[in-house]
C-alpha cells in the first residue's frame with residue numbers, strides 16, 4: 001500500500017517530461033500542401049518547378065525528421081552533402097501550405113557513390129541522383145514531414161540538366177535504396193514505402209525542363225530500430 005503512490009509517480013513522470021520536451025506534432029503522415037495555398041511543385045525561379053516526389057512521413061521516428069537526422073539517414077541510403085561543400089546552382093523554394101509561405105530548400109544532397117566524403121564530387125562530374133529537402137513544420141500544418149524533390153542529373157558537361165524521365169527515375173532509385181533495413185554511423189533504419197497518386201498531376205504542366213512524370217509520389221516511413 002505504501003509503495004503504490006510512489007510507483008504511480010514514477011510511471012507518470014516520463015510521460016509528463018516528454019510532453020514538456022517534445023514539440024507536439026499532429027500525428028499524420030503529412031498535410032497536402034495544395035489544401036492551404038501551397039504546391040507539390042517547388043519553385044525553380046523561372047515559373048516552373050520540380051515535383052516533390054518523395055515524402056518522408058511525419059509518423060517516422062522524430063530523430064529522422066530534422067536536418068541533421070535526415071542527413072544521417074541520407075548517408076545510409078547513398079546520398080551525402082555536396083562536393084566539399086561547393087554548391088552548384090541556386091536554391092529553389094517551396095510552399096508546403098504550412099503557413100511559412102515560400103521557404104528555400106533546407107539542404108541539397110547528391111548521390112555519393114559509396115563515399116560519403118568525396119563521392120558527391122564524382123556525382124558532380126558524372127551525374128547521378130540528387131535531392132532538395134523541404135520540411136513541413138509551419139504553424140498551420142506542422143506534420144514534421146520531409147518533402148523531397150528528387151531528380152537524376154546528367155554529367156557536368158550537360159550543365160546538370162535532368163536526364164530524360166529523370167524525376168521518376170530519381171524517385172524510384174531513391175526509394176529502392178531506402179526501403180528495407182539500412183544503417184549509417186551506428187543508427188539503423190527500417191523503411192517502408194507506398195505510392196500515392198492524386199497529389200501531383202501526371203504530365204509536364206509546370207514542370208521544370210519540360211520532363212513529364214507519372215504523377216506518383218512515394219511516401220516513405222522511416223523508423224529508427
Ligand SMILES: *[C@@H]1O[C@H](CO)[C@@H](O)[C@H](O)[C@H]1NC(C)=O
Nearest residue numbers: 090091092093094102103104
Ligand atoms: C532563397 O535564397 C536566395 C539566395 O540566398 C535569396 O535571394 C532568396 O530571397 C531566398 N528565397 C526565399 C523564399 O527565402
Ligand SMILES: *[C@@H]1O[C@H](CO)[C@@H](O)[C@H](O)[C@H]1NC(C)=O
Nearest residue numbers: 172175193194195214216218
Ligand atoms: C512506385 O511506382 C513506381 C512506378 O510504377 C514503381 O517503379 C515503384 O517500385 C513503386 N514504389 C513503391 C514503393 O511501390
